Amino acid sequence: MPLYPAVDPIPLPAPIWLLKLLHIVTLALHFVAVEMLLGGLLLAVLLSLFSNSPLATVTARALARRLTVVMTYVINLGVPPLLFAQVLYGRALYTSSVLIGIYWISIIGILTLTYWLLYRFSARLEAGKSAWWVGLIAWLLAGSVARLLSTNMTLMLRPEVWRDMYSASSMGAYLPTGDPTLTPRWLLMMAGGLFIGGLWLVYLSGRSTFTADEKQFIARLGGKVAAGFGLVYLAAGFWASSVQPDAVKTGLVAHPLYKFAGFAGYGWGILVLIAVLLAAFAGFAKVSAGLSGLLGWSAVLLAVLVEITFTVYRDGVRDLTLLSKGYDVWDRVVVTNWGVVGLFLVLFIAGLGVVGWLISVVARAQKTMESVPQSPLENLQ
Numbered sequence: 001m002p003l004y005p006a007v008d009p010i011p012l013p014a015p016i017w018l019l020k021l022l023h024i025v026t027l028a029l030h031f032v033a034v035e036m037l038l039g040g041l042l043l044a045v046l047l048s049l050f051s052n053s054p055l056a057t058v059t060a061r062a063l064a065r066r067l068t069v070v071m072t073y074v075i076n077l078g079v080p081p082l083l084f085a086q087v088l089y090g091r092a093l094y095t096s097s098v099l100i101g102i103y104w105i106s107i108i109g110i111l112t113l114t115y116w117l118l119y120r121f122s123a124r125l126e127a128g129k130s131a132w133w134v135g136l137i138a139w140l141l142a143g144s145v146a147r148l149l150s151t152n153m154t155l156m157l158r159p160e161v162w163r164d165m166y167s168a169s170s171m172g173a174y175l176p177t178g179d180p181t182l183t184p185r186w187l188l189m190m191a192g193g194l195f196i197g198g199l200w201l202v203y204l205s206g207r208s209t210f211t212a213d214e215k216q217f218i219a220r221l222g223g224k225v226a227a228g229f230g231l232v233y234l235a236a237g238f239w240a241s242s243v244q245p246d247a248v249k250t251g252l253v254a255h256p257l258y259k260f261a262g263f264a265g266y267g268w269g270i271l272v273l274i275a276v277l278l279a280a281f282a283g284f285a286k287v288s289a290g291l292s293g294l295l296g297w298s299a300v301l302l303a304v305l306v307e308i309t310f311t312v313y314r315d316g317v318r319d320l321t322l323l324s325k326g327y328d329v330w331d332r333v334v335v336t337n338w339g340v341v342g343l344f345l346v347l348f349i350a351g352l353g354v355v356g357w358l359i360s361v362v363a364r365a366q367k368t369m370e371s372v373p374q375s376p377l378e379n380l381q
């Protein structure tokens with residue numbers, strides 16, 4: 001009996017390399033936004049819980065104001081990779097999604113609640129009310145969405161357990177157990193949150209809407225958090241790759257792209273280490289006003305590059321795991337519809353142009369100092 005459902009007889013409308021490229025680029029951007037949400041929210045909660053200093057309050061508020069916007073990026077940058085993943089891996093991904101159907105569909109409700117709580121968190125901070133518990137519930141919910149996504153992305157790689165799961169519950173009410181890769185993979189994403197969240201603070205410390213004292217506080221805090229959790233992130237990366245099956249580990253080292261992107265001292269590891277050094281500099285050295293902007297943009301660039309190499313490597317883990325179980329993602333009939341592909345690319349570039357223009361409008365808008373309480377919908381830069 002075959003492990004996977006029959007392949008769709010309709011051929012793919014674009015080359016597989018193009019679908020994979022778009023998948024990886026959009027997913028890496030989704031991961032940047034996800035890590036900002038997970039890390040930025042936890043930092044804002046901890047600041048509002050443990051510190052009564054005005055500097056901590058301004059920082060927590062500044063993060064909370066931006067988190068509602070970050071959430072829009074999490075969602076909108078999650079849709080494209082979902083579509084590309086369904087095209088490329090539909091036979092595995094649809095099956096695993098159906099098997100955990102009740103939990104999978106519940107993500108929509110959890111997301112809606114999280115989004116609402118982010119607005120409440122920000123509004124309560126602006127009003128000077130106790131807010132940490134609202135933010136903490138939102139963070140726990142976001143972490144549970146991450147857990148469900150990790151659950152599905154690892155279950156899609158285990159066709160050998162699908163039949164037993166379906167026998168145990170055909171309603172999709174049964175969560176899989178016994179996968180040694182699931183928890184390390186989820187914790188890797190959670191650790192990345194504080195690493196990227198710290199880099200985000202390093203970026204924010206270069207913004208002109210903070211006073212000199214606030215800038216120094218934010219750079220010091222962000223630098224220390226990113227440097228410390230960068231090392232945790234590295235350790236979690238090694239853990240997540242060490243629990244992969246032997247065939248996958250061997251394949252990753254043998255493949256030039258995955259080897260270059262990989263965790264074992266190559267692309268990803270080197271980039272995280274460079275970011276740790278940059279963060280330590282921001283966290284411990286006395287940084288001049290002129291340098292803080294450059295440091296901030298370097299932090300942004302490193303965060304994006306780290307997530308791109310991470311996504312390439314993760315893609316290798318998936319392709320090699322599936323290949324070892326008879327699913328070759330490259331083995332599909334392709335009949336490219338170049339007219340549609342061309343139209344898509346034109347619209348894609350135009351869309352990026354519109355987003356760039358929107359960002360430039362926000363950047364040119366009149367700015368209010370961060371220490372002034374605002375409505376949660378203002379000052380979204």
Ligand code: HEM
Pocket residue numbers: 027030034074075078079081082083085111114141142143145146147149150151153154185186189
């Ligand atoms: C609070 C909101 C969210 C969080 C915390 C979150 C977190 C995550 C995490 C941790 C992963 C990696 C899972 C793994 O491989 O171990 C992931 C993957 C993914 N997320 Fe999100 N996500 C969120 C919202 C969304 C939304 C709204 C969408 C789509 C509309 C989405 C689409 C995806 C897709 C498609 C993948 C995996 C794609 C692939 O492997 O090809 N996510 N997300």
